[in-house]
Amino acid sequence: MKLPHIPPYKTKVVEPVYFKTKEERAAKIKEVNYNLFNLHSDWVVVDLMTDSGTGAMSEQQWAEIMLGDESYAGSESYFKLIRSVRDIMGFEFVAPTHQGRAAENILFSAVVKEGDVVPGNAHFDTTKGHIEFRKAKAVDCTIDEAFDTSIDHPFKGNIDLEKLEAVIKEYGKERIPFINITVTCNTVGGQPVSLANIREVSELANREGIPVYMDIARYAENAYFIKTREVGYSDKSIREIVTEMFQDVQVVWMSAKKDGLVNIGGFIALHDAALYEKLGQFTIIYEGFITYGGMSGRAMGALAEGLQEGVEFDYLNDRVQQVAYLGEKLKSYGIPIQDPVGGHALYIDAKRMLPNVPQSQFPAQLLGIEAYIEGGVRGVEIGTLLADKDPVTGEERFPEMELLRLAIPRRVYSLPHMDYVAATMANIKEKSANLTTGLKIIKQADILRHFTVQLEKI
Numbered sequence: 001m002k003l004p005h006i007p008p009y010k011t012k013v014v015e016p017v018y019f020k021t022k023e024e025r026a027a028k029i030k031e032v033n034y035n036l037f038n039l040h041s042d043w044v045v046v047d048l049m050t051d052s053g054t055g056a057m058s059e060q061q062w063a064e065i066m067l068g069d070e071s072y073a074g075s076e077s078y079f080k081l082i083r084s085v086r087d088i089m090g091f092e093f094v095a096p097t098h099q100g101r102a103a104e105n106i107l108f109s110a111v112v113k114e115g116d117v118v119p120g121n122a123h124f125d126t127t128k129g130h131i132e133f134r135k136a137k138a139v140d141c142t143i144d145e146a147f148d149t150s151i152d153h154p155f156k157g158n159i160d161l162e163k164l165e166a167v168i169k170e171y172g173k174e175r176i177p178f179i180n181i182t183v184t185c186n187t188v189g190g191q192p193v194s195l196a197n198i199r200e201v202s203e204l205a206n207r208e209g210i211p212v213y214m215d216i217a218r219y220a221e222n223a224y225f226i227k228t229r230e231v232g233y234s235d236k237s238i239r240e241i242v243t244e245m246f247q248d249v250q251v252v253w254m255s256a257k258k259d260g261l262v263n264i265g266g267f268i269a270l271h272d273a274a275l276y277e278k279l280g281q282f283t284i285i286y287e288g289f290i291t292y293g294g295m296s297g298r299a300m301g302a303l304a305e306g307l308q309e310g311v312e313f314d315y316l317n318d319r320v321q322q323v324a325y326l327g328e329k330l331k332s333y334g335i336p337i338q339d340p341v342g343g344h345a346l347y348i349d350a351k352r353m354l355p356n357v358p359q360s361q362f363p364a365q366l367l368g369i370e371a372y373i374e375g376g377v378r379g380v381e382i383g384t385l386l387a388d389k390d391p392v393t394g395e396e397r398f399p400e401m402e403l404l405r406l407a408i409p410r411r412v413y414s415l416p417h418m419d420y421v422a423a424t425m426a427n428i429k430e431k432s433a434n435l436t437t438g439l440k441i442i443k444q445a446d447i448l449r450h451f452t453v454q455l456e457k458i
């Protein structure tokens with residue numbers, strides 16, 4: 001008999017899960033204005049709100065916590081982090097930050113100005129937020145296939161070269177500080193970008209003299225998909241693929257809370273000494289001295305180790321298989337998801353799952369509310385709420401996709417948890433025809449409104 005796949009780790013410490021009744025959850029979610037961010041975590045049974053900072057660290061990482069050097073300047077933990085980044089990614093300079101959006105703040109303070117345009121594959125919301133905050137514009141050049149959840153395409157995170165060329169032509173390269181490639185592309189479903197596409201984008205960028213930057217929160221998962229889906233890479237190691245991914249990239253920034261396998265942290269890594277020096281000015285103003293940038297020594301040590309574990313094939317294989325397992329289960333119950341399944345999350349297509357709820361009534365948010373009441377499963381809306389109003393016109397922006405994301409924390413849940421989540425969604429599917437009205441906004445912020453929005457049922 002072929003032995004079944006098992007995770008390449010076992011449990012040393014456990015956390016309790018608390019159970020409430022459906023009635024208690026229905027009352028609670030109303031009390032917190034139908035905003036899933038307002039729930040205390042002990043009111044959640046399976047928390048799939050994000051895979052960001054929610055993973056379990058290894059015993060080696062916990063050992064690094066004890067070894068943390070908390071010196072204000074020049075801590076050994078900082079040098080461990082630099083050595084680890086250089087070893088895996090090949091960049092000379094590393095500027096630590098407390099998380100990904102802090103890296104965006106520092107990097108964009110140095111390179112983005114009013115009137116600029118940043119083309120790329122569907123920018124993450126904080127990336128877009130930091131671009132728009134500087135009165136610049138993020139233009140989405142993702143391939144069309146990404147926006148139809150029923151189309152099978154191995155690299156739905158790819159950039160459409162024609163769209164990219166059109167943007168360069170329309171705005172002129174002087175207004176484009178960099179082209180942004182996000183790996184994997186969170187916003188369209190944790191979908192990978194192929195090496196062929198990275199190469200084509202880099203060639204075009206080189207011809208135009210525009211630098212290529214990468215948002216590498218989930219770069220190791222992207223490398224896993226290149227190894228398992230792209231022709232010619234099955235025999236290459238994850239590390240070799242990572243080297244090739246970054247070959248023609250000038251700057252990367254990372255929310256290390258994802259593939260860095262830590263609960264907090266981030267960094268910018270680059271080759272250019274002059275730009276690194278410029279970043280240092282902003283790091284000191286916004287984050288702290290340049291050798292810690294908002295991270296504690298122990299957090300940098302844990303990250304140095306987490307980066308190494310994050311590119312191990314066995315770890316990645318287990319991780320992506322678990323996400324795929326939930327995907328298969330959901331599909332077997334007829335739940336419409338972004339297909340093929342991406343790296344870190346399942347994206348349920350709320351337009352297809354709740355066809356009777358108009359997009360103006362936030363169907364993906366409604367689906368999230370239903371999942372919470374039904375099983376205490378907490379996901380996050382990636383739809384009209386997240387899209388924010390247009391900062392210039394103030395009009396609602398309706399994205400092509402209305403998704404509920406169920407993101408899987410790393411090394412935290414087991415397969416029975418996945419079965420539980422799938423059953424929760426199947427129960428909602430059964431009554432989906434009766435769900436005809438959604439939600440309306442009673443209070444919202446101007447930017448990144450989904451975190452604090454207050455809603456009521458229509």
Ligand code: F0G
Binds near residue numbers: 049051182
């Ligand atoms: N870029 C990508 C692709 C991300 O997914 C995130 C965060 C960030 C940048 C910002 O990093 O949170 O460390 O400040 N994504 C989280 C998520 C929040 O739930 O997907 P951060």
